[in-house]
Amino acid sequence: MKNQPLVIADRQFESRLMVGTGKFSSNEVMRDALDATESEIVTVALRRADLSGGSDPYANILEYIDAEKYLLLPNTSGAMNAEEAVRLARLAAAAGLPKWVKLEIHPDPTYLLPDPIETLKASEVLVKEGFTVLPYINADPVLAKRLQEVGVAAVMPLGAPIGSNKGVVTRDQVRIIVEQATVPVVVDAGLGAPSHAAEAMELGADAVLVNTAIAIASNPVRMGQAFKMAVEAGRSAYEMGLPEVIDGSSATSPLTGFLNA
Amino acid sequence: MKNQPLVIADRQFESRLMVGTGKFSSNEVMRDALDATESEIVTVALRRADLSGGSDPYANILEYIDAEKYLLLPNTSGAMNAEEAVRLARLAAAAGLPKWVKLEIHPDPTYLLPDPIETLKASEVLVKEGFTVLPYINADPVLAKRLQEVGVAAVMPLGAPIGSNKGVVTRDQVRIIVEQATVPVVVDAGLGAPSHAAEAMELGADAVLVNTAIAIASNPVRMGQAFKMAVEAGRSAYEMGLPEVIDGSSATSPLTGFLNA
């Protein structure tokens, strides 16, 4: 029995695991790891303009991501405010990338936490311009609602700071976001182990986005597979409904009469 | 890349998911769920003697467990002390079951928690009699060591009380048991969701045993598959090594120069 497909803005996906493209040791490794995840959505940074394509070793990253196979989801990582993020998104669209954008606006250089005000502002602009907007946000249920009202296609609350590997430390807030959401909820950032991804799915997230944990693994292909399985397992469990946590206990072993026959 | 096999007492297993046979709605459902887990070790209770095989609907449970496919692991669930447990194990062996035993001695009717003293006592007796003994224990590192010294084939610390679905609440102790163990460590009891099983494996457990969460799922076959995937994912991650939890953060997105070319 298969898991339900994920639908974002009328586009349907079998996979509920989105993957980032940062920190891989090489583009070849990245390509193989993406393949192993069976992901259908891959995000790539549209970083600010101080590098020329010629000299940047990652300039050709897009050559390693098959646009037939993956929805390329440009992200605005590095944008410090709404204006910068909007500009990056427009440039990407002008360059022929899909008119989807993972909106990341994080003025804070230490924890890369997103700015709620600028994110809402940029979302308003980009939605009006016809973008499919997926904003990366703090796990703030009211902000998630306001973004929905503005017309974003999904919300991407963080599980923990980017690269922290702490798991879903925001589980209480994520649960509320899921309960109130009318668009898909994608837990993004902080998922450092397969169990974290499974937990996010069990909480009711519609998808997760993983990057660092796969990219820096000793074997990114294998770690990609591990996350793929964990996401499917967590989603299956959520669709079936998990049993409640209980404080007493009860025997699980059936009686076997054969000894007494 | 495949996970390493599990070796218990010179016997090798591909699967690291052991399954219990209690609480399934029917033997047919149980059989199909076991199949879905791809488990190779299945535990069955050898309960006390007040039921005749004829009238017990579960009396024929063994007909539904293919002894070619699974190692049948009799358990002493229901035993209140070492004497009862030893007697049950001997009866099982006399009846032709494998000379393996999951030793469960839990005098407490509420939480079904294991008795450390009786468990050590019974282990000593059964090891001497040639049994392959896998004792179910509280997550007590010193007890685990003493049982190893006595010659048990594995230790099975609980994650949380049986049927509680709380996950690995004993994670700190399990980590120490794993660090000090010279025999396989199997986390048993309390694992209510795939993420729990994945976490146990990521902590370094050699295997997990799951029963209730699969048996009472709305779709035990599908839940069996979910646990199977979660266990594999968690084990893979453990074998590769997981990144450390860190308190700062760092950007994960690579630079993309294409816009500036």
Add this chain to the structure above:
Amino acid sequence: MKNQPLVIADRQFESRLMVGTGKFSSNEVMRDALDATESEIVTVALRRADLSGGSDPYANILEYIDAEKYLLLPNTSGAMNAEEAVRLARLAAAAGLPKWVKLEIHPDPTYLLPDPIETLKASEVLVKEGFTVLPYINADPVLAKRLQEVGVAAVMPLGAPIGSNKGVVTRDQVRIIVEQATVPVVVDAGLGAPSHAAEAMELGADAVLVNTAIAIASNPVRMGQAFKMAVEAGRSAYEMGLPEVIDGSSATSPLTGFLNA
């Protein structure tokens, strides 16, 4: 050795426990409980205008709060947006209350979670009008910074939803807020037990605000004392510096030679 005083907007307080006035069984009980907390800041709701003072049993709540002893901190609980909150704050000031305001804007009726956008907007207006503004916010470090830039006198991140008694579930975010804050950080909401208040202080919060847990206790006076002690204990520990959590262990008992003399 006494704890350091708390300074908010040039006013100094010995107590780091702020108390709310909702849900007490009577005004007399409230008065006695406030007294027991030794609090110096008490917050009172300026609810929307559909009640006449005459018929409201709580209309005379202010008669029970000694303005010599406590700084009365009006709050805008019930405000759905910035405009309503600003109007309430102005009315309070016009009525002669202190020009301090705990800014609460929570459009969500279920969890009473605060709205980041409206809160920033109202803060800007009220700061300009000379109010000492203490906004209640989600535990969002970037929002906290932006509010500081606007000139608020403190930030009040939630520990958990109001009335949930869950404790500091936002501990990871609170830690970052504290690390980056240039104004006092007051953990507000969710603190259901003395240990929660102590933990918030140990994390580095400058103060906490407690209401429900004291108001609905079987003995609010005694619970008020308990929170007072917990807050002082947690603050003391923070000022001294707590030892790091370590994974190994070491003996704590000294050698005693008297037996061998």
Add this chain to the structure above:
Amino acid sequence: MKNQPLVIADRQFESRLMVGTGKFSSNEVMRDALDATESEIVTVALRRADLSGGSDPYANILEYIDAEKYLLLPNTSGAMNAEEAVRLARLAAAAGLPKWVKLEIHPDPTYLLPDPIETLKASEVLVKEGFTVLPYINADPVLAKRLQEVGVAAVMPLGAPIGSNKGVVTRDQVRIIVEQATVPVVVDAGLGAPSHAAEAMELGADAVLVNTAIAIASNPVRMGQAFKMAVEAGRSAYEMGLPEVIDGSSATSPLTGFLNA
């Protein structure tokens, strides 16, 4: 309203905070810190015999503990098995110390975790010899029961490994021990912060024992006071009953009609 007294073996104590004497920078500091805790039970190690009283700087530790003020609770820290522990207890009694003993048997040099088997064995012997026995144990509810049956005066489950400062990581097990106990439950080891001590008391522990966190604090006297307050606060809260954790929320602020009058 005062907290209930603690009764152990017919002896009554006002304080629920026991203190250890290890790791203090000097005996004078220790004495003052003990004083600040207002503790009435102080534990001292009766370590193995390789030091002569003359040359050991701590040999005279007992001169700093007023036997009128404190019940001196000798502990068997360092004992590797029941025999050693019993021998130490007997020597202490022969030397005129109170016939109370905190039984600590930890063969493991890394985590100093207690041995359940040896602890039960030594308890049996010492109870028969008329000792008031308080065994330090893993948080094992079945072991706690068995020790009660043997006649110990209290059980002392660990919160976390000694010196780890992790808090009550065994909270789920401690809760069960408390629920089933017929003798006082004293949470011992791992309590690194006042909030940890408060939480242990809120869980229903009858007392806690703290050592390292006070002894190595930058100001042991002040930290002693902090723990004292936290323990009292947690106990008060437990005696009153704490509100349940709830998943929804509800407003806490009363209506204030004065603006509309």
